[in-house]
Amino acid sequence: MKIARIDIEGTARVGIVDADRVQPLTGGTDVVDVLAATPADRVQLVEEARDGAPLLLSETRLLAPVQPRTLRDFLTFEEHLEGSLPLLGAKEPHPAWYEAPHFYFTNTNAVVGPDDPVAVPPGCRMLDFELELAAVIGRPGRDLTPERAADHIAGYTMFNDWSARDLQGAARPAGLGPVKGKDFANGLGPWIVTADELADRRRGGLLALDMHAEINGVPVPGGGDTSANMAWSFEEMVAFASRGADLLPGDVLGSGTCGAGCLLEHWARTGIEEPPPLRPGDVVTLVVEGIGSMSTRIVPGVEPVALGKARVGQRRRARPW
Template sequence: MKIARIEIDGETRVGVVEGDAVQPLTAGIDEVLTSADRTDLVARTAIGGPVPLSAVRLLAPVQPGTLRDYITFSEHLEGSLKLLGREAPPPEWYEQPVFYFSNTNAVIGPDAPVAVPPGCRMLDFELELAAVIGRPGKDLTPERAGEHIAGYTLFNDWSARDLMPPVIPVGLGPVKGKDFANTLGPWIVTADELAPFRRGDRLALEMHAEVNGVPLPGGGDTSASMGWSFEEIVAYASRGTELRPGDVLASGTCGAGCLLEYWAHLGDGAPPPLAPGDVVTLVVEGIGSVSNRVVAGVEPVPLPKARVGLPRRARPWA
């Protein structure tokens, strides 16, 4: 089943997509995600009959309470580290699936414009797959975690590459380099529908990105290259905290899934950074595609440097 959020007749509704049509529902997204019998729920809450997809606007399929973004593809990490003069992932990467929390207020859907963030001159995209939680759970095992995944969607973790290096030494994450846009879409494909793509404990979905309709060279990647399975990263996320329906956990960027890796390995600045007018399309087997157009942004409002030399209170260690 493909679960979408749509705008129709001025209202936001959940819809079930089949082919080129969508069936609007009275049920909300949390109700659909948590339902033990979605087929019955759809039958009971359907509004009229299906309408053409062209007659509605697709929104982000979920507005997550939390959005965790992992870095599970070693090829992407190697490319990122190469720009920093490091040749291999640190040993700590192999020990646990690390993530950062992204900005849920910046979640957008298919075809929504992405403004160049203030001060950015090196705008990039990131091709990712994401799991959507359908059942609450805490301290899960990988064996149980799969029961808590409602389905999967595409995730574009837009990145302002030149805004990140100045703040990395502080050690608090990418800050404004990741604060401005996160695309989810086009819909959530339920886990059972993707069962034919499983290879052992991994989903094996072909993934590639296109800029202005042209696929990036190199053939994309497969989600089977993830260093950890989705069940494992869900279990890790649930340690000591509760995952709730609608929470999103993203895989991190696949190999050759962003411009940064090309810049790192080719060293010639090609392909160029994204610019207003560029259209980025992510394509994942078994799910579909999601596109966004880059538009012009604004210049940053200047701020002063930190105040220094202010009086300090006496401390026991002073």
């Protein structure tokens, strides 16, 4: 089943995608309820919640398929890590990367759907995309094993982890993460494909989905990647994320960028900005086997509001040390 959120006369509704049509569900249906249902109950829920005739998908505005409470982004593709090292000021991956599937939290207020444009963030001159696969949680869980985690994944979607590389680099020395370099847009879509629909695409405990990106209709050099190259499975990622923490229906976990899944890798490997940073008018298309494609147009942003430098030399209170 392909679960979407659609815009009908300014109201967000759940829709079920079937080929070139999308079936709206009643206004009281929440996407989290559909995700939380078992496959059998989900079919019954959808049948009972049908509302009107199917719509042409080409004439329907798609919203982000879920508005997650939390959005964790991992880094599970070793090729992407290795390809990015020169611009990260490192020669080899840190040993800590091999010990656990680490992640960072990103901005859930900046989630955009497949039909939304992305504006160049203020002050950015090196805008980049990042092609990722993402799991969507369907059942709450805490302190899960990888085996139990499988029952908590409702389905999968695409994730475009938009990145302002120059803003990200400027903040890195402060040691606080990507900061404004990742704060402006997180693309999800075009819909959620339920886990049972992808069960036959598993290889060695991992989903094996071909992935590639295009800019203005031209494939990005490198030939893309496959999710079979992830260093950890989504079940292992979910288990790690649930250690001492509650995962709730609708939470999203991104795989991290696949190999050749962004411009940064090309810049790092070749030493030149080719393909060039994204500019207004460019269209970025992500394609993932078994899920579909998602195209996003870049539009102009605004200039940053000027701020002063840090206030230094402030008076210190008397301390006991």
